[in-house]
Amino acid sequence: MKIDILTLFPEMYNGFLNTSIIKSALNKKIVDIKTTNIRDYSLDKHKKVDDTPYGGGSGMVLMCQPIFDAVKSLKKTNSKVILMTPQGIKYNQKIAYNLSKEEHLILVCGHYEGFDERIRSICDMELSIGDYVLTGGELPSMVITDSVVRLLDGVIDEGSHLNDSFNNDRLDYPTYTKPREYEGMKVPDVLLSGDHKKIDDWRREESEKRTSERRPDLMYKYLLIRSTMSGKLSYSEFKGYSTNPKNNAKRTDVISVKRLKITEPALSKIIAKKNVDKKIQQLLVLMMKVLETESTDDDFLVLDEADRLRSLIMNEYAKALGIEYRNSALKKIDYIVKMFNSKRVYSKEEIIEKTGKSR
Numbered sequence: 001m002k003i004d005i006l007t008l009f010p011e012m013y014n015g016f017l018n019t020s021i022i023k024s025a026l027n028k029k030i031v032d033i034k035t036t037n038i039r040d041y042s043l044d045k046h047k048k049v050d051d052t053p054y055g056g057g058s059g060m061v062l063m064c065q066p067i068f069d070a071v072k073s074l075k076k077t078n079s080k081v082i083l084m085t086p087q088g089i090k091y092n093q094k095i096a097y098n099l100s101k102e103e104h105l106i107l108v109c110g111h112y113e114g115f116d117e118r119i120r121s122i123c124d125m126e127l128s129i130g131d132y133v134l135t136g137g138e139l140p141s142m143v144i145t146d147s148v149v150r151l152l153d154g155v156i157d158e159g160s161h162l163n164d165s166f167n168n169d170r171l172d173y174p175t176y177t178k179p180r181e182y183e184g185m186k187v188p189d190v191l192l193s194g195d196h197k198k199i200d201d202w203r204r205e206e207s208e209k210r211t212s213e214r215r216p217d218l219m220y221k222y223l224l225i226r227s228t229m230s231g232k233l234s235y236s237e238f239k240g241y242s243t244n245p246k247n248n249a250k251r252t253d254v255i256s257v258k259r260l261k262i263t264e265p266a267l268s269k270i271i272a273k274k275n276v277d278k279k280i281q282q283l284l285v286l287m288m289k290v291l292e293t294e295s296t297d298d299d300f301l302v303l304d305e306a307d308r309l310r311s312l313i314m315n316e317y318a319k320a321l322g323i324e325y326r327n328s329a330l331k332k333i334d335y336i337v338k339m340f341n342s343k344r345v346y347s348k349e350e351i352i353e354k355t356g357k358s359r
């Protein structure tokens with residue numbers, strides 16, 4: 001594979017190309033990586049590469065000519081020209097795998113305010129390494145080069161990247177090395193058992209567990225399909241956090257749905273917390289109402305509601321809430337029940353008679 005990097009700052013790559021795995025891939029001639037200074041292609045007598053933006057505004061914009069000419073001189077029939085831009089497709093491991101199958105990549109790095117819009121016309125792809133803005137495309141081009149090169153045959157042990165995070169939409173399993181115990185933390189027994197079947201099973205389970213806890217969005221997707229024939233919407237069942245949709249938005253671009261599943265963990269947490277807080281408030285109001293009456297006939301309503309809420313939190317909300325918030329919600333319910341019981345004193349028989357359960 002060959003990678004050409006078009007940049008205004010080739011010196012930034014000195015450490016990157018002369019260290020560790022990238023250096024060894026270059027030495028083994030598995031990959032050939034060249035940096036080209038865009039300035040070398042400028043036809044301007046002062047080697048100017050940028051100018052002020054038409055229409056005014058701050059910053060300098062990279063001009064077409066040097067980049068068009070640099071790409072033209074490097075490009076072959078098998079080349080893929082990729083522009084580094086925060087407006088591109090978000091880079092991920094799948095893209096890295098696809099790029100590792102290419103023969104020649106030309107990575108174009110912008111700098112300053114950006115580049116002339118017409119430069120997009122000579123690029124086959126635009127990539128962003130994340131939703132933030134860097135001063136230039138140099139770091140993104142290193143990120144892409146690094147992640148692609150380590151996937152090339154012979155660069156690292158194949159086994160090491162087969163289990164890497166994001167391969168098969170899973171995060172990697174936990175790993176340990178010597179010593180067996182460190183500051184009271186022990187290596188799981190199964191890893192010392194020598195039983196490879198058991199070790200593989202444990203690793204697979206841990207990888208699934210970890211992914212569903214930290215990145216459920218990798219495992220489960222939500223899908224709503226509108227049929228092009230009938231215009232009808234259909235819903236595909238995927239794992240996620242269910243919530244009741246509010247179908248009262250008065251906007252023409254909003255559709256009403258019967259069921260909603262959220263796969264984004266942060267959003268699930270916010271909604272689950274809101275729901276649980278509301279239900280705890282309702283329990284508190286119910287308790288106050290029941291306590292206002294002299295009779296103990298409706299007491300079971302409060303105790304049953306507390307039980308129902310506890311099991312709802314444990315069974316339905318626990319995953320979305322996270323351990324810390326789940327425990328604090330359960331504590332609040334226990335506190336309400338304790339408060340309630342302290343106002344009422346029953347005999348055991350009375351409780352069983354009213355609720356059918358012993359408390």
Ligand SMILES: C[S@@+](CC[C@H](N)C(=O)[O-])C[C@H]1O[C@@H](n2cnc3c(N)ncnc32)[C@H](O)[C@@H]1O
Nearest residue numbers: 084085086110113114128129133134136137140
């Ligand atoms: C300061 S940025 C220009 C950002 C531009 N004004 C915009 O908002 O799209 C300068 C250059 O850094 C590179 N760059 C910055 N952030 C990037 C990102 N997240 N992914 C890829 N390239 C990025 C691009 O090559 C970009 O042209």
